[in-house]
Amino acid sequence: MKDHESLPPIAIRRGAGAWLEDHDGKRYLDAISSWWTNLFGHANPHISAAVAAQARQLEHVMLAGFTHEPAVLLAERLCALAPPGLTRCFYADNGSAAIEVALKMSFHYWQNCGQPGKQRFLTLSNAYHGETLGALSVGDVPLYRQVYDPLLLRVLTVPSPDAYERAAGSSPAEHAQRQFALMEAALAQHAHELAAVIVEPLVQCAGGMRMYDPHYLTLLRAACDRHQVHLIADEIAVGFGRTGTLFACEQAAITPDFLCLSKGLTGGYLPLSVVLTGEQVYAAFYDEYRSLRAFLHSHSYTGNPLACAAALATLDIFGREPVLERNRVLAARMAARSAPLADHQHVAELRQCGMILAIETVREKASRTPWPWEERRGLRAHRHALQRGVLLRPLGGVIYCMPPYVLSDAECDLMIEVAAECVEIISAP
Numbered sequence: 001m002k003d004h005e006s007l008p009p010i011a012i013r014r015g016a017g018a019w020l021e022d023h024d025g026k027r028y029l030d031a032i033s034s035w036w037t038n039l040f041g042h043a044n045p046h047i048s049a050a051v052a053a054q055a056r057q058l059e060h061v062m063l064a065g066f067t068h069e070p071a072v073l074l075a076e077r078l079c080a081l082a083p084p085g086l087t088r089c090f091y092a093d094n095g096s097a098a099i100e101v102a103l104k105m106s107f108h109y110w111q112n113c114g115q116p117g118k119q120r121f122l123t124l125s126n127a128y129h130g131e132t133l134g135a136l137s138v139g140d141v142p143l144y145r146q147v148y149d150p151l152l153l154r155v156l157t158v159p160s161p162d163a164y165e166r167a168a169g170s171s172p173a174e175h176a177q178r179q180f181a182l183m184e185a186a187l188a189q190h191a192h193e194l195a196a197v198i199v200e201p202l203v204q205c206a207g208g209m210r211m212y213d214p215h216y217l218t219l220l221r222a223a224c225d226r227h228q229v230h231l232i233a234d235e236i237a238v239g240f241g242r243t244g245t246l247f248a249c250e251q252a253a254i255t256p257d258f259l260c261l262s263k264g265l266t267g268g269y270l271p272l273s274v275v276l277t278g279e280q281v282y283a284a285f286y287d288e289y290r291s292l293r294a295f296l297h298s299h300s301y302t303g304n305p306l307a308c309a310a311a312l313a314t315l316d317i318f319g320r321e322p323v324l325e326r327n328r329v330l331a332a333r334m335a336a337r338s339a340p341l342a343d344h345q346h347v348a349e350l351r352q353c354g355m356i357l358a359i360e361t362v363r364e365k366a367s368r369t370p371w372p373w374e375e376r377r378g379l380r381a382h383r384h385a386l387q388r389g390v391l392l393r394p395l396g397g398v399i400y401c402m403p404p405y406v407l408s409d410a411e412c413d414l415m416i417e418v419a420a421e422c423v424e425i426i427s428a429p
């Protein structure tokens with residue numbers, strides 16, 4: 001709140017396409033998709049019309065003892081699009097809630113299957129899965145986690161396959177293979193007490209847009225099967241085309257036991273989340289009421305019809321437009337325009353995965369020494385970008401672009417131009 005005395009919150013009056021407009025008429029190119037939620041632009045005519053039509057029909061009904069057309073259609077369409085074997089949907093109303101659902105359902109599955117010792121979760125270093133207590137427990141970003149540590153579940157944490165950490169001369173795939181040995185060892189030692197491993201496929205977004213090779217996911221899927229541990233894929237940030245495929249798991253040709261989706265699910269319109277799972281999990285809860293095996297987890301706004309209508313309209317756009325093909329062209333343009341930044345004396349790494357581009361700036365390139373966090377250099381860059389009419393919000397020293405998919409070539413070039421200026425601003429003494 002004290003920060004806001006010098007940087008008041010910007011009151012946004014309207015949005016259109018990739019742009020936000022404040023009450024003074026100043027416009028900002030939303031280069032981070034309003035925290036990675038927006039896919040097809042603000043006030044997208046098709047999605048807005050779908051939400052408006054749904055509001056005239058039915059705004060909400062509880063999803064207990066009742067159902068409605070948008071919830072049913074959405075579940076059917078998601079199951080058809082998701083990796084094979086994911087045939088069941090459980091709705092919630094935000095990303096963290098989806099993580100809670102997946103954790104509880106995995107734990108409960110093992111209880112129902114006569115393996116009550118399987119109670120713990122294994123996570124990767126630098127992971128982020130949300131900020132409610134369960135989700136925070138399986139996260140590893142100190143900024144969000146540290147104070148609350150005494151309240152959290154005791155989880156196991158294994159070093160991530162983050163390709164930024166690879167040895168010089170080693171490829172991301174080799175690094176993934178090497179790091180996987182640590183995962184394999186942890187699984188071998190702890191499988192008897194583990195319910196699930198949880199990962200963010202391909203990109204640890206909140207952890208600084210750190211990326212890793214899909215090979216790791218292929219190895220992990222096989223190992224989870226071998227050790228009888230669930231695999232939870234948190235695609236809340238990377239789902240719906242962000243990494244180049246509709247779901248990131250596709251790049252490793254795997255099906256997780258639980259797939260968590262939110263953020264882009266509604267095109268960035270409304271809070272909604274869903275956990276997809278398969279028949280084996282479903283069957284473990286299917287019984288007479290009196291057996292008390294059912295999964296009880298409810299939120300008032302679970303499966304809200306307006307949010308489902310926004311999600312259906314979002315999937316319509318994926319269905320009728322060549323979104324992923326167009327994104328490939330746009331991603332290539334982002335890569336080409338930003339390429340010179342790799343040589344900058346304060347850029348340790350320029351990396352990209354589909355529609356996520358990250359510029360890791362450091363104090364010293366050779367040793368990759370980060371900036372002291374107290375200097376808040378990212379905030380400087382954020383302020384500069386705002387003045388230039390672009391919304392960028394670096395994570396520490398990592399300047400990243402994660403734009404809506406409707407960016408024009410000129411908007412793309414402006415975004416990269418201002419990101420490059422931000423590298424200078426961050427690096428200035």
Ligand SMILES: *Cc1c(COP(=O)(O)O)cnc(C)c1O
Binds near residue numbers: 096129235237
């Ligand atoms: C944003 C995010 C979450 C949490 O979603 P909320 O809707 O903000 O609670 C969980 N996991 C990942 C990977 C995310 O990026």
